[in-house]
Amino acid sequence: MHAPEPPADCPLCPRLVTYRHANRLGNPEWHNAPVQGFGDPAAWLLILGLAPGRTGANRTGRPFTGDSAGSLLEATLIAAGLATPQENGTLHLHRTFITNAVRCAPPGNKPTPAEVHACRPFLLGTLEALPAARTIVALGQIAHQSAIKACGGKLPKHPFAHGAVHRLYTGYTVLDSFHPSQLNTNTGRLTPEMLTAVFAQALSAQP
Template sequence: MNPVCPVPPDCFDPACTRCPRLVDFLTRVRARHPGYHAAPVPPFGDPEARLLIVGLAPGMHGANASGRPFTGDFAGILLYQTLFEMGFASAPESSSRDDGLKLRDCRITNAVKCLPPENKPLTPEVRACNDYLARELALLAPGSVVLALGTVAHNAVLRALGLRQSAHRFGHGHEHALGNGLMLVDSYHCSRYNTQTGRLTSEMFKVVFAQVKRHLDGS
């Protein structure tokens, strides 16, 4: 099995119990699906990456089952295909934690590390997980890019860096210089709803990654 992203231990706690609602929900999920990971999902990818992708939270039958972000769910189809096409991944699909896939200069994490009921974390749960994200962001070198998938991820990044949301409004394709050598780029989340309704197309997603590459190449 491939090792999870070897970030410092204070960036991730596999036994975290900060959120009682999520702890209770995962206990019930493990009882129904004993083969699922059903625990906090660690980041995946290159620990020295200059691109950090921040999603919302693990999906029930995706990352919550596999133990790898965006692996096994619909959202991961477009994400990993695009990562491969843009040179950030060794393969176009992520099927399991031991499939041999490698990320290049890229790491993937979530604003909330545990599966929330109905895929909707509560604001206190996002905040409870925020210091883990802050420590992940601290690993990034100047010139790095953070790609936020959706508003919740965008706001979680700003909170982790102590920045005001009013100064950096979310918008697909928007870019935000964060004043600490980091660039935040926004994208609609690659969820089934967004892609099937046409709110996010594969071409739109590639354009955002082209923005990311331009900043990385420039740095």
């Protein structure tokens, strides 16, 4: 068994620990710690992002909250019936869970391969804690790679491609999307319609 969440002062990635401490000094009112996943323990769908954005999840303490990537994902989930907005501004997820492949904010939103590897046991723990979650929407290439590995697949057999559906022999299905980052949406690489289509595909595969 693996722990689904790291401790608040997880020491495993020295570069990210240094960054965490620098953010605490500069912005002591922010979360500035590993960001825990959130959602429904009975989830059939796991949404896997890359890592907390420095001024998004790293500030608010909740994945995909407080930045433009979160706004687009939130609107998409609400429209798909996977989430309901709450009066206090939070999101109630319906049989859906959201977390990141890397739980600490990395400089420039770019974790190293070693950091992704170091954090994967927490993804394994999240999967173990969500026994009904056999469908994963992976947002971006790094999330895709971590999801495929965590689900027992081989990357050469399962390359990342937006819209791709990977059915693994272990029973997991991984659906790929470009990450809803500001860069991807501003350049038109990912449109709201493209993201909506990925979740429609996930819903069509709902057990």
